[in-house]
Amino acid sequence: MLSQRLDAYPRLPLGDFPTPLQPLPRLSDWMGRPIYIKRDDLPGPTMGGNKVRKLEYLMAEALSLGARKVVTFGGLQSNHARLTAAAAVQCGIEPHLFYFERRPRQLSGNLVINELLGAKMHFIPFGGGGNASMTLEKSIRLVRLVARIVTGPHYFIPVGGHSWLGCLGYVRAALEIDAQAREMGLERAWVVLAAGTGGTLAGLMAGFALLNSPLQLLALDVGKLWLAFPASIARLAGEICAQLGTPRTFSAQNVPLIEGIYTGKRYGVPSPAGMAAVKLLARTEGILLDPIYTAKACAGMLDLIKRGRLGGQEPVIFVHTGGLPGLFAFPTGFVP
Ligand SMILES: Cc1ncc(COP(=O)(O)O)c(C=O)c1O
Secondary structure (H helix, E strand, O other): HHHHHOOOOOOOOOOOOOOOOEHHHHHHHHHHOOOOEEOOOOOOOOOOOOOHHHHHHHHHHHHHHOOOOOEEEEOOOOOOHHHHHHHHHHHHOOOEEEOOOOOHHHHHHHHHHHHHOOOOEEEOOOOOOOOOOOEEHHHHHHHHHHHHHOOOEEOOHHHHOOHHHHHHHHHHHHHHHHHHHOOOOOOOOEEEEEOOOOOHHHHHHHHHHHHOOOEEEEEEOOOOOOHHHHHHHHHHHHHHHHHHHOOOOOHHOOOEEEOOOOOOOOOOOOOOHHHHHHHHHHHOOOOOOOOOOOHHHHHHHHHHOOOOOOOOOOOOEEEEOOOHHHHHHOOOOHHO
């Protein structure tokens, strides 16, 4: 059984699971389609988020290896970096965060939390990828090299926790969503989410495939960050299945990802449609989205529903992947 195969890997509990799967009655009325939300924004320290599921496996490995330092990297408002720092502090490990940008004159959002946590932030204003000039894998290899020089021995976590081990967290989430959906009569629902490094998507792809789940997946790219992104996601999903003892092949063409369209200007910059979605969710359901990931993915989902491009009348489950601190990094004037 899949849950037993997952249990073979050590996991450090960092959040309360399962997370709720809740109906959004007012938004559903507004859109004329049943819409639900999977609250993966809730679990974990420092305002939580999707990276908690990945860090449960990664930090368990860091501890088992006796790591004294943990290193990761991301964009300035990386929720992954903030959550890695929080998880490391909880484990008594020194967090080092790399940003391949200039240090902002004033820290905001996630960066404020990093400072409160005592994380060592390294700002190196060149390289690091994230502008679609290199693949995700190449970017990870490059930063790993830089980190080795700057920090000495450490446990390295790729951007976004993008590794088969971290993504086991989203195989567990697939089990959770599949069971909740069946209980609530949502077997054929669409499951919609944001893709940044694609690990959350890869974990869900692997999990649903191994479960033969009838749930249908769709991810919306929020960044135009990586060269040959679908191929990286397909490779990772295949690796996850292989590690769980059931090899499966995924092709780049069949990765359920819409690239570019809902990204807005670029990664890290809120889009008008995204900020309208933040306002809509807040004003219909009292739920806050983040401006960089979930806002853009939700805006994409609403647009696809409006244009009749998201299946027929099946229910839709939006995976809220967190990122709340990002909301406090931008002036409210950004809300159109
Ligand atoms: C709030 C939030 N949502 C979604 C994502 C995307 O997750 P992934 O990197 O697994 O695609 C991230 C991180 O990248 C995130 O911080």
